[in-house]
Amino acid sequence: MAEPRIRVSSIDGKLAQEFAVPSHVEEVKAKMSAFATHHAAAGRSVVLITSGGTKVPLESRTVRFLDNFSSGRRGAASAEYFIDSGYAVVFLHRHRSLYPYTRTFSTINMLDALQFRSGEEVSGSSGGVVVDQQVLPNVAKVLKRYQEVKDGGLLLPIEFSTLSEYLHLLKAAAQALGTIGPKAMFYLAAAVSDFYIPASEMPEHKIQSSNGPLQLEHGPQDTVAAG
């Protein structure tokens, strides 16, 4: 088995050659395009925010991967501020990274914040379940704002996990938002890997430690974005 090499990212228009195209990229692009056109027509600016870290699989049937640490806190908080300032937001974020509004409760186990409605404990599994506002003092305020934003269609969430997905979706976003010209803004807060394994050199199965040294290299090319 050839040892995989990890290269420094270098985007030169041959994106699809080095990074597998996610199957849903056209569908997502159409969504972003409709979102941008709709809000621009309503006189609203649209910002694309990237958030969270990218991961780089070491095998195509992935067991192990290289990851960039990022909770996504900055991107998620920024999304709220942009919306408060009148923007519509495309939120391109790492799967399971912090999310606008929900981020407020990220350290709480949800079941610790719930209780049976007073007097209904006995009824057990059919009773009403309420939020304990001692545990989540801001929940009503946050929920109200979340629902307003949702009803207003002001937030379009798109998820990525791998560097490949991130790059293809970012390219699609650039094309989708290009149509609204000066009403578009890009705010890149994601922690993006500057190492990757070209699709052509990716081993299919798990690298066995018994096969000897694991060698991950990158060539001396330019870096697209530092993590």
Add this chain to the structure above:
Amino acid sequence: MAEPRIRVSSIDGKLAQEFAVPSHVEEVKAKMSAFATHHAAAGRSVVLITSGGTKVPLESRTVRFLDNFSSGRRGAASAEYFIDSGYAVVFLHRHRSLYPYTRTFSTINMLDALQFRSGEEVSGSSGGVVVDQQVLPNVAKVLKRYQEVKDGGLLLPIEFSTLSEYLHLLKAAAQALGTIGPKAMFYLAAAVSDFYIPASEMPEHKIQSSNGPLQLEHGPQDTVAAG
């Protein structure tokens, strides 16, 4: 800067030499010991379950790390089954991996499952907030069981993130549960890295891609656990 080497794990009693000791390990060990003694005295068996993947930092002020994919679903579900079978459970799991009971709702955005109590939308930020049981049909049943388990003190959650933490906490658990002899069981469901960088060779700062090739190796030693 010396390039880091990633080695295959080999535990030969010199754990602290190659893996930094987490500062809270003695405190956690005392907790596990008290938990084991208490339940054994009540005639209950105690199982230690490991769950989720370990991560291996590539720098000591970590920006990037190698990770092992694991949602923690098997470990979290197993914890529930063990408790239902009369065991007390020490749940040694990766930070933010799936958690017993809560795992049922892991794909739901919590704010999508909440609503203002009927007729109280207008009162806004001071109203009662309830769970929409259309969105979470099992919440009452799960909450009831979660509270019983919590009140019974049947689940002791301990978190790890890095391979180092995992190994030291597992060793501490072995010592803590050793005192109850045949009443102890180990159920190792975590996805554990078989590569690591020895503490002595860990670079302090982020590896710069401009420094040339990133070389990660491991020696031809035996594997402790395959991910």
